Amino acid sequence: MKILLVEDDVALASRLALALGAAGFAIHEVRDGVEALHAGRQHQFDAAILDLGLPALDGLTVLDRLRREGHRLPVLVLTARERWSDKLAAFNAGADDYVIKPFEFDEVVVRLKALIRRSRGDAHPEFAIGPLRLDTRDGRVSVHGEAIALTAQEHRILAYLVHKRGSVVSRTEIFEHVYAPDEDRDSNVIDVLVARIRRKLGAPLIHTVRGAGYRLAWEADA
Ligand code: CA
Numbered sequence: 001m002k003i004l005l006v007e008d009d010v011a012l013a014s015r016l017a018l019a020l021g022a023a024g025f026a027i028h029e030v031r032d033g034v035e036a037l038h039a040g041r042q043h044q045f046d047a048a049i050l051d052l053g054l055p056a057l058d059g060l061t062v063l064d065r066l067r068r069e070g071h072r073l074p075v076l077v078l079t080a081r082e083r084w085s086d087k088l089a090a091f092n093a094g095a096d097d098y099v100i101k102p103f104e105f106d107e108v109v110v111r112l113k114a115l116i117r118r119s120r121g122d123a124h125p126e127f128a129i130g131p132l133r134l135d136t137r138d139g140r141v142s143v144h145g146e147a148i149a150l151t152a153q154e155h156r157i158l159a160y161l162v163h164k165r166g167s168v169v170s171r172t173e174i175f176e177h178v179y180a181p182d183e184d185r186d187s188n189v190i191d192v193l194v195a196r197i198r199r200k201l202g203a204p205l206i207h208t209v210r211g212a213g214y215r216l217a218w219e220a221d222a
Pocket of ligand 1: 007008009051052053054
């Protein structure tokens, strides 16, 4: 999952990015409101973490503009402001959730996972697709009840395919949602990793759609 992280406090942003990276998210960091607006318009993110007090353009204005332009990504607002009127203004501008500084990094991670899950219309944190189970709380993966050990990269890819299950997902899309923009990698790596995930899963869950990409589905459900 790719997250837009908008925070001008460099120390806080780097600690957050570390916690989010450890939780399997790919992070695109920006430091001011103008960059945030630009990034929100240019890229497809699975969610955003948005500070309200920002240079150049405040977070509320960024959120309000993105929403007016029809961008629907889930937005978790971070702020030091704790007045009720500030929360109300954030929700009215289109925030989906709100965390007051100082906060626990783990809380931000679990709230973000819940936001992304709900944005897909999923109420339960464990996905079941045919014999595959993926628990988004602890990241555990199993097939027919057998635990599957995946590397961090393999896990990110599988989690994204599960998030988009039933849809065809291109290599470029997987690449963009799994790696941070500054990670210098060849997109062919996706094919190699998908092949490894398939071998580990054993069951026919990831299908190649010629010329288009991959689709995760359990055909017996179709
Ligand atoms: Ca700030």
